[in-house]
Amino acid sequence: MKNLMKKWNSLSLVKRIFVGLIIGIILAVTVPTQFSGITIFGALFVGALKAIAPILVFFLVMSAISGHREGTETNMKSIVMLYLAGTFLAGLVAVIASFMFPVTLTLGAGVDSITPPGGVVEVLKTLLMNVVDNPVKALFNANYIGILAWAVVLGLAIKGAAQTTKDMVTTFADGLAQMVRWVINFAPLGIMGLVFDAIATSGLESLLSYGQLLLVLIGCMIFVALVVNPIIAYIFIRQNPYKLVLTCLRESGLTAFFTRSSAANIPVNMALCEKLGLDKDTYSVSIPLGATINMAGAAITISVLTLAAVNTLGIQVDIGTALLLSILSAVSACGASGVAGGSLLLIPLAASLFGIPNDVAMQVVGVGFIVGVIQDSAETALNSSTDVLFTAIAEFGKRRKAGEKVVINTKFE
Known part of the structure; x- marks a missing residue:
């Protein structure tokens, strides 16, 4: 048994996750009740x-801000621009695909128990109110906009404190990061349970009647992941982007696919950024921020499902309105919560257009919600994988412009 555990631990985490994935599928298909x-x-x-993600983000950001040295630049401006541009382009791809296919x-019975937002103004108001949310409540509810805001304020407040105080905050952040590594080591078991639950509960039959819709949705997401994002990455790093793109999909996208929560995947993304050798002061802010506003997949979902409703009702759409939908879906997607099904509640907002x-x-x-087992x-x-990708290419692009030789290490133990 000891030798077996040693061999198991010698495998890379991705290989162990695939083993858990296969076992989960086999058990769900063959003996779901037992x-x-x-x-x-x-x-x-x-x-x-x-549970650990909110407090990890809080201490990491507070540590980064309090220990930030004057004159040291971060890449946050570039990263935020990448987040917004990537989300808009994803919405545009979805609109074009919906016209082509x-x-x-x-349509059947409605979902009466859920109240969608009333408009773009309401979405933006909610975002602003989240900034000034009670800090304890923000931690409890995993409100990452509020957590980021209060962590920045507190980090600035203790910037002039004694070095021992800053060291204590850093020690807490490092301790939480180690706890995250322990949790991630249990990913194979977690993935096995998640895939078993998804297949055993929903089954595959319910998805067959929505095959064309799923093909358009998933096709758009694959196109953005493997065509649009690599083009953006190449513009910044000026070398083959696929090694980095595929690493982000493998190391981050795989766990995100099964957790179905950008918020839950924050610790995984931070661990990946550390492996890639990125600046901790930057990714400790950009990753939780990305889980809130970098929502390319959500923009695709909003655009495709809205235009599906438009086609069903026989409404004519001109090019100008289609472009406006791309912008609206991008803005709306930024307000989608980082939890399973968060983007679906913004469809009525886009449909009102x-x-x-x-x-x-x-x-x-x-x-x-019916197709959500695959779509979401x-x-x-x-x-989630794009959060890491954009954080990485912004930093690697900065190094390239500074004349440094950029070597992207994507081979991990």
Whole structure:
């Protein structure tokens, strides 16, 4: 047994996750009732990540701000611009794909128990109110905009404190980072439980009737991940971007696909940034911020499902309105929560652009929840992996402009 554990631990984490994935699929398809208890592993894994992520972000950001030296530049401006541009381009790709491959839906009963936001102004107001949320409440509810805001303020407040105080904050941050590494080591068991639960609960039959819709949704996300993002990456690093792109998809996108939560994947992304040798002062802020505003997958979901409703109702859409939808879906996506299904509640907001009544739009949301077992997983994988990708290319691009030789290490133990 000891030798077996030694061989198991010698495998890379990705290989161990694939083993857990395969076992979960086999058990869900063959003996779903006898092994239903293994779903607890998935719940524990996601719960542990969600529990530690808010306080990890709080201490990392506070440590980075308090220890920041005057004159040291970060890449946050470039990263935020990449987040916004990437989200808009994803929405634009989804609109173009929806025109090329129009989808119609069979609308049934609405989802009456969920209240969507009333408009873009309401989404922006919610974002601003989250900034001034009670700090304890922000930590409790995993409100990352509020956590970031208070961590920055507190970091600035103790910037002039004694070095021992700053060292204590850094020690807490390092301790939390080590706890995250321990949790991530349990990812194979967690993934096994999550995939078992998804297949055993929802099955694959319910997705067959929405095959064309899923093809457009997933096709757009794959196109953005493997075509649009690499082009953006090449512009910054001026070398083959696929090694970095595929590393982000493998190391970050894989776990995000099964946790279905950008917020839960924050510790995974921070660990990946550390492996890539990125600046801790930058990624400790950019990764949690990306989990909130970098929502390319959400922009795709909003655009595709909204235009599917438009096609179903026979509404004519001109180029100007389609472009406006791309912008609206990007802005709306920035307000999508980093949890499973967060983007679906913003569909009524985009649908209102075409005069679609709220009750019909909520039926589209219902369709979104049906295909969500695949759509939401792929959406989160794209969102979360892109957080790391854009953080990395902004830093590597800065090094290239400074005349440094950029060597991107993507081979990890």
